[in-house]
Amino acid sequence: MNFLKWAGVAFVSCTMVSAPAFADKPNKGDKDKGNPNVDCPAGSELISKFNWGSGYEFEKPSGNESIVTIAAGASAAQADWTTTGTVTYVVLKGATVTYTYGDGTGTNSGSVSKLDLPLNGGGNHPDISNVKFCGTTDPLAGGDAGDAGDAGDAGDAGDAGDAGDAGDAGDAGDAGDAGDAGDAGDAGDAGDAGDAGDAGDAGDAGDAGDTGSGSNGGGNPNISCPEGSSLLSKFNWESSYVFEKPEGNASIVSAEGDAEAGSWTSTNTINYVILKGATVTYTYDLGAGATSGEFDKNDLPLNNGGKHPDISNIQFCGSEVAVEPEVVEPVVCQIDVYGVHDESLNDTVFFKIDINGELVQLEETHDNHDIEALDLDWETNELYAASGDDPTHGNLEGQVYRVNKETGAITALPNQTGFAEVSSLAFRPTDNSLWAWADGEGLIQVDKTTGIGTSVFVTPQKIEGITWSLDGTILYGSEESNLWSYTPATGEVALLCDNLPGSVEALETMPSGDLLFAAHGSRTVLEAAVFDVESCSVIAGAAYVDTPYTDVEGIAVTECK
Numbered sequence: 001m002n003f004l005k006w007a008g009v010a011f012v013s014c015t016m017v018s019a020p021a022f023a024d025k026p027n028k029g030d031k032d033k034g035n036p037n038v039d040c041p042a043g044s045e046l047i048s049k050f051n052w053g054s055g056y057e058f059e060k061p062s063g064n065e066s067i068v069t070i071a072a073g074a075s076a077a078q079a080d081w082t083t084t085g086t087v088t089y090v091v092l093k094g095a096t097v098t099y100t101y102g103d104g105t106g107t108n109s110g111s112v113s114k115l116d117l118p119l120n121g122g123g124n125h126p127d128i129s130n131v132k133f134c135g136t137t138d139p140l141a142g143g144d145a146g147d148a149g150d151a152g153d154a155g156d157a158g159d160a161g162d163a164g165d166a167g168d169a170g171d172a173g174d175a176g177d178a179g180d181a182g183d184a185g186d187a188g189d190a191g192d193a194g195d196a197g198d199a200g201d202a203g204d205a206g207d208a209g210d211t212g213s214g215s216n217g218g219g220n221p222n223i224s225c226p227e228g229s230s231l232l233s234k235f236n237w238e239s240s241y242v243f244e245k246p247e248g249n250a251s252i253v254s255a256e257g258d259a260e261a262g263s264w265t266s267t268n269t270i271n272y273v274i275l276k277g278a279t280v281t282y283t284y285d286l287g288a289g290a291t292s293g294e295f296d297k298n299d300l301p302l303n304n305g306g307k308h309p310d311i312s313n314i315q316f317c318g319s320e321v322a323v324e325p326e327v328v329e330p331v332v333c334q335i336d337v338y339g340v341h342d343e344s345l346n347d348t349v350f351f352k353i354d355i356n357g358e359l360v361q362l363e364e365t366h367d368n369h370d371i372e373a374l375d376l377d378w379e380t381n382e383l384y385a386a387s388g389d390d391p392t393h394g395n396l397e398g399q400v401y402r403v404n405k406e407t408g409a410i411t412a413l414p415n416q417t418g419f420a421e422v423s424s425l426a427f428r429p430t431d432n433s434l435w436a437w438a439d440g441e442g443l444i445q446v447d448k449t450t451g452i453g454t455s456v457f458v459t460p461q462k463i464e465g466i467t468w469s470l471d472g473t474i475l476y477g478s479e480e481s482n483l484w485s486y487t488p489a490t491g492e493v494a495l496l497c498d499n500l501p502g503s504v505e506a507l508e509t510m511p512s513g514d515l516l517f518a519a520h521g522s523r524t525v526l527e528a529a530v531f532d533v534e535s536c537s538v539i540a541g542a543a544y545v546d547t548p549y550t551d552v553e554g555i556a557v558t559e560c561k
Contacts, residue, residue: 038098040134044088048133052076056131068133076127082109089134092117094126096304106135121279223281225317229271233316241314252316259310261296272317275300277309289318335511336558338383338405339518340374341549350374350385350408351549362408368392369410374403374554375425375467375508377448379432383556384448385410386436389421398422398438400451413451419444422453424465424507424554430472437463437477443486457486459493465507465554467515476515476533478504483515483533497536506555518552 040046048068050056056070056079068087071080081090089102092112099116114125225231233253235241241255241262255264264273269289275282280301286293297308337353348366353359372388383403391397398417401410419438425446426435434446436453443457443466463477463484476496477484481504483497502519510516515531531538 038091038093038100038132040091040132041089041100041102041104043104044134046132047083047085047087047135049130051130052128059130070131076114076129078111078113079128079131080109080111081131081133083133083135084108085135087133087135091132091134092128093130093132094128095120097126102134223274223276223283223315225274225315226272226283226285229317229319231315232266232268232270232318234313236313237311244313255314257295259297259312261294261298262311263292263294264314264316265292266316266318267291268318270316270318274315274317275311276313276315277311278303280309335560337516338374338376338556339506339549339552340371340385340554341551342369342371342553349549350403352405362404362406364408364410366408366410369395370397371401371410372421372423372553373425373436374506374556375427375434376556376558377427377432377434378429378559381558384425384427384434385554386417386422386425388423389439398453400425400434400436400446413448415451417444417446417451417453419453424463424477426466426468426475428468428472429470435466435468435475437466439463443475456488457491464503464505465517467507467509470509470511470513476507476509478507478517480504483531483536496533497531499536500531501538506552508555508557510557511560516555516557518555520551 046061048061048064049059050068050070051059056074058065067085068081068083071082074080086106086108087102087110088104088106089100090110090112092099092101092114094114094117097118097120099118101110101112101116112128112131114128117125117128120126231246233246233249234244235253235255236244237259241257243250243253252268253264253266253270256262264270269291270293271286271289273284273286273293273295275284275295275297277297277300280303282299282301284293284295284299295311295314297311300308300311303309339351339353340348341351342348348369348371350362350364351359352362368391370388370390370392371385373386374383376383383405385401385403387395387397387399387401389397391399396412396416398419398421400413400417400422402413403410417436417438419436419441421439422436423439424437427433428435434448435456436444436446438444438453439462440460442455442459442461444453445456446453461477461479461484463479465478467476468474469476473487473489475486475488477486478500481498481500481502482495483500483504485494485496486492487494500517500519504517505520506518508516515533517531
């Protein structure tokens with residue numbers, strides 16, 4: 001049986017507030033929804049403008065800060081005001097809509113309320129974003145020039161940020177979708193150049209999605225799939241259509257195009273497609289269903305600027321889909337295996353089992369060296385070995401060697417480790433550092449240049465074989481039929497399994513993550529097999545390769561070929 005075939009085995013083992021200002025509330029255009037920056041009516045000048053943040057903050061004209069006072073306790077819903085002069089009009093703004101109080105006769109106090117603002121797409125009155133007070137005097141020369149827009153109302157572009165308030169209006173829905181405000185630029189087009197900068201509909205977008213159900217939207221900003229269907233895929237427009245949810249359904253629908261139009265295909269039947277842009281939606285009813293189609297922002301209702309907003313997201317609805325678990329195909333992996341045999345003090349030999357299962361003994365033998373450990377550096381492809389505490393004839397104990405993989409010749413590193421018996425070697429995959437087990441002294445780390453060892457974890461525990469997990473977070477160790485683990489990050493030592501087949505002296509991690517081991521005791525066979533740590537069981541189909549060796553002390557594997 002080919003020794004290497006098992007190497008690739010994988011296991012999946014409200015309170016409403018009235019507004020007393022201007023008792024009969026005459027107004028100039030009570031639904032000024034076109035231009036989001038309404039100027040003071042003809043014959044009046046801007047006296048004061050306040051923006052709502054965490055309170056009402058005076059913006060302009062400079063020098064008029066003390067003319068109008070907004071009373072304490074004011075909110076984004078309602079405010080009382082007084083003035084030292086005469087106010088003929090008050091222009092209230094929220095998101096992309098305005099309301100103008102007054103008929104030109106004038107007063108020195110009053111109230112404003114968001115309930116006087118027109119309803120937004122979600123059927124709510126948006127929060128107040130700013131208030132302008134207009135009179136018959138000109139406290140600030142040129143103030144209106146700024147207001148006309150351009151620099152001054154560029155500040156109103158900041159009001160587009162107030163679109164957040166619009167989002168407030170859309171509290172019924174998904175504030176997150178307020179990000180769709182990007183489309184607001186479109187609505188801005190409805191105003192003059194300066195006002196367009198207001199990104200007025202940015203606010204609209206902030207309205208976040210008073211997306212409605214039905215063909216022309218306007219209700220709930222998070223319209224659900226129609227009854228009898230469920231969400232199969234949702235895509236958000238960024239620089240392309242990006243899948244959001246549900247998890248596991250990423251491959252069902254493919255959507256292509258831009259923020260204006262596009263097409264889609266599906267591996268499942270789609271019954272409804274819900275298109276959303278800014279605060280409106282449009283639902284395509286596909287009847288019995290379809291597996292492909294098109295979408296276009298021109299199907300969306302017009303926004304306050306008289307434009308069709310850009311598409312912000314698309315939902316595809318159909319019958320429930322049972323998402324099949326992903327099947328992980330086994331990885332076919334071919335490797336070479338190196339081993340070292342050292343039954344007594346005078347017969348250390350290295351051998352190789354190639355990808356065809358052929359056993360090759362390397363030429364040189366090493367008498368009196370007591371080689372007990374072996375591992376391969378995957379980064380440099382160099383083979384390393386180490387001696388125990390029984391070398392003779394001047395050979396050194398606890399010595400690390402480099403091994404010629406073709407001839408078996410060994411070259412000692414400049415220094416001994418400083419530890420008497422090195423029983424196992426293991427390279428850590430994350431940084432290719434060399435680790436070893438010193439019997440009676442514990443875990444050490446070896447400098448690959450100098451050969452000197454440094455103690456890391458002290459314990460008298462006798463361990464014969466060590467190997468790292470593929471992610472370098474766990475060190476496994478074998479002791480007789482017990483499999484231990486050591487986690488450096490926490491210092492935890494744990495007995496994982498107590499049923500390794502036989503007395504395991506050699507241990508190595510396969511490219512699959514399972515463990516390859518060699519057990520001591522057989523006189524004619526290298527009992528090399530694959531062990532699943534999760535189930536503490538030998539994996540079926542483990543190979544048994546005939547060898548003349550009876551005491552395999554260490555094994556090392558190459559990367560997949």
